[in-house]
Amino acid sequence: MSSDLLKTRSQKSLTVSGTEYHYYSLAEAAKTLGDISRLPKSMKVLLENLLRYQDGDSVQLADIQAVADWVKTGHADREIAYRPTRVLMQDFTGVPAVVDLAAMREAVRRLGGKVEQVNPLSPVDLVIDHSVTVDHFGNGQAFAENVGLEMARNHERYIFLRWGQKAFNRFRVVPPGTGICHQVNLEYLGQAVWHEEQNGKQVAFPDTLVGTDSHTTMINGLGVLGWGVGGIEAEAAMLGQPVSMLIPDVVGFKLTGKLREGITATDLVLTVTQMLRKHGVVGKFVEFYGDGLADLPLADRATIGNMSPEFGATCGFFPVDEVTLGYMRLSGRSEEQIALVEAYSKAQGMWRNPGDEPVFTSTLSLDMGSVEASLAGPKRPQDRVPLPAVPDAFSAATELELGGGQKKPYQEFILDGHSHRLEQGAAVIAAITSCTNTSNPSVLMAAGLLAKKAVEKGLARKPWVKTSLAPGSKVVTDYLKSAGLMPYLEQLGFNLVGYGCTTCIGNSGPLPDPIEKAIKDGDITVGAVLSGNRNFEGRIHPLVKTNWLASPPLVVAYALAGNMKVNLANDALGSDPQGNPVYLKDIWPSGKEIADAVEMVKTDMFRKEYAEVFNGDADWQAIQVQGSATYPWQDDSTYIRHPPFFSAMKAKPDPVQDIRGARVLAMLGDSVTTDHISPAGNIKADSPAGRYLQEHGVARADFNSYGSRRGNHEVMMRGTFANIRIRNEMVPGVEGGITRHIPSGEQMEIYDASMRYQKENVPLAVIAGKEYGSGSSRDWAAKGPRLLGVRVVIAESFERIHRSNLIGMGILPLEFPAGVTRKTLALTGEETLDIRGLQNLKPGQSVDVTITRADGTTVTVPARCRIDTGNELTYFENDGILHYVIRKML
Template sequence: MSSDLRKNSQDKLANLDREYHFYSLPKAAARLGNIDRLPKSLKVLLENLLRNLDGETVTEADLQAIVDWQKNGHAEREIAYRPARVLMQDFTGVPAVVDLAAMRQAVERLGGDVNQVNPLSPVDLVIDHSVTVDAFGDQEAFAENVKLEMARNHERYLFLRWGQKAFNRFRVVPPGTGICHQVNLEYLGQTVWHEQQNGQEVAYPDTLVGTDSHTTMINGLGVLGWGVGGIEAEAAMLGQPVSMLIPDVVGFKLTGKLGEGITATDLVLTVTQMLRQHGVVGKFVEFYGDGLADLPLADRATIANMSPEFGATCGFFPVDEVTLSYMKLSGRSDEQIALVQAYSEAQGLWRSPGDEPIFTSTLALDMALVESSLAGPKRPQDRVALGQVPQAFNAATELDLGGSSSRHQESVEFNYQGHQHQLTTGAVVIAAITSCTNTSNPSVLMAAGLLAKNAAAKGLQSKPWVKTSLAPGSKVVTEYLNAAGLMPELEKLGFNLVGYGCTTCIGNSGPLPAPIEAAIKQGDLTVGAVLSGNRNFEGRIHPLIKTNWLASPPLVVAYALAGNMRVDLTHDALGEDREGNPVYLRDIWPSANEIAKAVEQVKTAMFHKEYAEVFNGDKNWQSIQVAGTPTYAWQQDSTYIRHPPFFSDMKAEPDALVDIKDARILAILADSVTTDHISPAGNIKTDSPAGRYLSEHGVTPDDFNSYGSRRGNHEVMMRGTFANIRIRNEMVPGVEGGVTRHIPSQERLAIYDAAMRYQREGVPLAVIAGKEYGSGSSRDWAAKGPRLLGVRVVIAESFERIHRSNLIGMGILPLEFPAGTTRKTLGLQGDETLSVSGLQSLQPGQQVAVHITYADGKKQVIQARCRIDTGTELTYFENGGILHYVIRKML
């Protein structure tokens, strides 16, 4: 019967230059039931199931469950979703390719064919996370940073060049090209994919998973995609479907238009705050309403990019005229645009005025009510109205645990480039136009350029203690800033090009000038960074900066001029003009007409020019020569790429699950612990376990690079686990950083050192946490690291979606406290032992007994909920991880 439904739904698109076959949702609906009001994001899932209907991994009952979802906006059913392609960036891509290389060796050791370890779907890896802002503020900055990047990362790039040769359907976009999400939006994304299948050209929705949580940016183009951990992405590449529950879909209705002087960044920070408060973790968000007709695609992409910040799986915008206009502008072919329109209309995926799908729940926003905003000081969802920033900064001093120390001062005098200055509390020491969020959006970048032009005309300058940088998401950005005559204006204020990559937002902000770092340390000053990014988590941007603020590019420029977070930009002057008159933000803010006129400089020819040779790279990249061997020749002395131990003692059959007995607690953590806390991406401290390891292996601190760049070396990454300088382990009150108490000795140790001692003692480990454990980046090392430290179970009040599935993918059990029970109600101090029973008969979502034995011998049992949500996830867990399962399947 299933094959009948698939066969009978086949159809052809009419009136196109070539013949495209497709699996028709209207034809399937004739049997399954009306789908006119099904959310368009679920229609994409429905088509995916219909096209892959095989009676085994996908059954007709799966499709029926999506159709029946409309009855109450919910369905408790696991489905197998097969995305069309995979997108990676280098921080997550390098460890993924390391895993594939290790899988090949495991398959070879166990007697299989290494060529089975090969992508079955297209994979694009964009190198965008490695460039660091070492040089800034002059014309040489870009060339200098590229030179340093190539020198520091030569070994990693050599490895990626090997992967490019060794694996099929695997393309690498070289460094210095752009950010993966912007390259995806401007070039890779097709909205409708097509390929030859059994002699026919079959069209279907462009879908993907990416190893970066901001993969969701492509949702702005009507493409369903989201971030997963690298281990899940590897499984998807190797033909394993993504196991998921049919999601709830929250509808977000947009009406009206943004007011004068209000940017897409202000809109996205408002949307993020609203959706975080509504609660959308693990859910789809779909935008609808007639306000979409006036929302440019770049603004849609800016909102979709922030889906991880509001906690949703994705933030989907349906296809409409705005989509087609952007595809035309960005250089997609007329044939592709015609296909997108014809396919979307035929499948009911086209957005029409007045569309009101059925949703699980809804929110609405009149965009005319949005006000100028920032978010901070440490979470993207904490929106602050522009005029309230000084109060928010002052209220954030509880972050500054050293605030009462004897070193704490309000200001410190320092000498920089021959001049004396005062660095005060609240000083802005970084102002960065950075990251994928905003650098894909011409309107906010042109606004920044125009504001810089107006400021320079009045004689304003960035304050000398501000490290300024411009890191666009693609080369197209510098093309259009130059065409509008605005690049020289930004450069007058120190916003010179520093690289095409994530830079400051991923923690690659580079060092501050030495006198400024010294002044911050001397006075224990609480200072700020303002960036046009999407992440401002503690300890991420720079180790000395305790408050970090997300803002639109023009506000980044404004704060560079003001120089302090305590300046109220709605009332206080930014500085004085040449005649000594005060200059206010309102005096230099460009009008909507000026911005619109500048945006007209963005031309299709710019996209054609910059993407014509997108995979070629510069002479540095082309000069990297590698051998074309099927297995990688691991270098024993490498500090970047090491053969990981995940499969070294793996057997052809998995061992049976065993209960966890007398586990010790490694860390007790509060709410909103991010994957940055668990596995930082930025700076490696000299006196940390990872710093000591690198020093012992002959690496000088100048060449430590970052945790993100070292993700191909498990020795660095396991030492970096829970090593964020701002993490707070409640077992060691009043202390920041990755330390714990070893029990029963009560010795205070680095978490890594304690974990290694527990391993020698044969003691399993547990981590206890509050709500939203593992929010933030799709960072599989946040699961790989704990696994290598010996963590068997994480018990939290709630989990973020990607991290929960990553834990399972590494064979770690995620358990949720029962409602009303927390680490505090249980009085956990860290010297208890925990045992988890009943694992031999484990089922998805079941209650699991956790036996707690307190230090005084008192015992208590709680029933925790197993957050292995699907049968497929349970299979992965039983195999010790998803990649172990895939290897065994190949064998």
């Protein structure tokens, strides 16, 4: 059988709305492959992808057969080459990706290639959504003032992105002040079924993507297979490289029943997140099925899909059905597109039918009627806490603080001429923010209705609470205004502050000076409540130690209560003008009130807001750039610098060498996130990055954030391991990016130690516990360590995206064998490490790590190499994925 026979034989066509579409029929392929009817729908998307790209080389008949045969056992040990349709980026991860592309053009030119070879081969959309900060809040001018500051601070970055828009093909930019990438993707960019002209024919196939943000999985709610990858991987995908992956296990999650009155989609997603984290789904697909889906609105599906990184899965997929079509119609997709989605999905067996029971690797189920009101916190999204238990969870968290002990109960402060007490547990931030919930009309209307009832009862937000409303698209403010609810939110301080991620990404902005002073002077442990998906340590605000994820109406409720120790299930939120207590149950809107408000969401709102989505405002349009094939780097720029990754690169890679005499740069515990490794938020003035900026003439007020400086490797390498809450076990009792230089024993900042080790030609290692690199898909969490001289990370386990990012930067990920940890080995960080056998490395093999202690004794540990696929090994041997791509171009 010739290699292309199955691909050729499976071609069929269907006519929809008068247009003929050609497609690669799974039903035809099944005549050769065997029965695939009970294959999970997400796996059928992978199967179609392999069938369409079958070339006898990167995709062989055996790869396609392996996916088809998966249905027999629910598992397969085989690497496949997957090619997504398109790439989605946000600006924090997008800017360094475009910097890399610009640097690749320089490298290709230096090595004798053509710069135009460095060009996206797939459609790429970059949405600027991470740059707006909540500097101003609680008044009608907040939005205009914050956007004005955003444009001024980020002008240099935006010039660079405008250059990229001109320099690269198939690269579009959605300007600032428009919305969050995932919501824009859900409401506008996502098509469910893609079609394009190929050899004079219209070819239809599933809409698939990878994104440089881990919450790309939100689009799974629309029946689109998409997940987050590192920007490094995304760049390779843009440039025509397949995504190398193992055929995944698929966990089926059966949903039955309906949510009870008063329970929100956020409560559901926190419950699902906790269940799946406990089940163990890292690196797996999750597919939702069951007849409960018929009553689960698409916005609720998207809310669950969004949180896939929090439950650890690659994706959280919802198949296409009538609910999908209804949402596409509401959000203004054309009738022709909707008809194609229905016809194609049914023809390919990707349509969800009542009673479907696909084969899964494992399953779990939830009766949605059992879900209770919840928050998650104080520092991990999977740590769900029932609403009545929040005060106890807060107290339990504060008891574990460094330097704990008896604290004074409050600190007095004066704000706007009035004296107040900031008590332990004060909620100082209440933010309706982030992609997770601001795409969901039911929870936003619930927040607006709760605000209305609170105002009517005479309640007000507590004066120490910083409140903000940052929707994921302009459609949100349209429908809140249409329902008459914006004035009530504004009366409680939830004025529009921007369209973007804001508080959830760490752009919460400063607290009022008297409140920051009171927190410091009184050593007050305070909280933030946000409708986001991330609450990791040090992420939201440097002075806020406990962070809680909650539904938008609960965010409003905590702004009224003003303290995490208030039990919202039983305690009063405040008093009415007559002095009567007002409880949460008194102002919680009914299901009918919420449903009536959601009816106010109309298709013309979507059509109006997305008609000119790529145009931007006058400030954006006024940005002038020159059209050059290579970027004119500015030596004095503190935002965009030519990175050194390719400067010493040769046309052929040097052979991989063993690692000898490595020192430990940091020894870290469990659940070290990419936020710990490479923070996105505040830059401290007395940190290496802060000092660098001041030396280059940047005033403290203009530091902006680490996220906005990701185009400058000098800032980012200095910010690596600089999170104020990171705990390096080499310096017990100390928080922040500090280590000991060995053998001198001197305590110093990690950046300074790294520079000293590099002068001494000493390779470096990081030792860690479980779930190393969980959280955001953050390239700089791999790029930064690479620039600090880290050659290897040895952990108990890795989070999926970060593991591949390390390989993408030429860093070796090794896993301790079961039962062996830094603690069982009694490591102190004073050891040296020798790692042998790297010249003949194989995916997943055992690698000997010889540890030499300070007293000269040695122990050898067989660590598992977490280079999982042959493609990943090729990237590692080339010193990184982009080096490999450049060499392939040459």
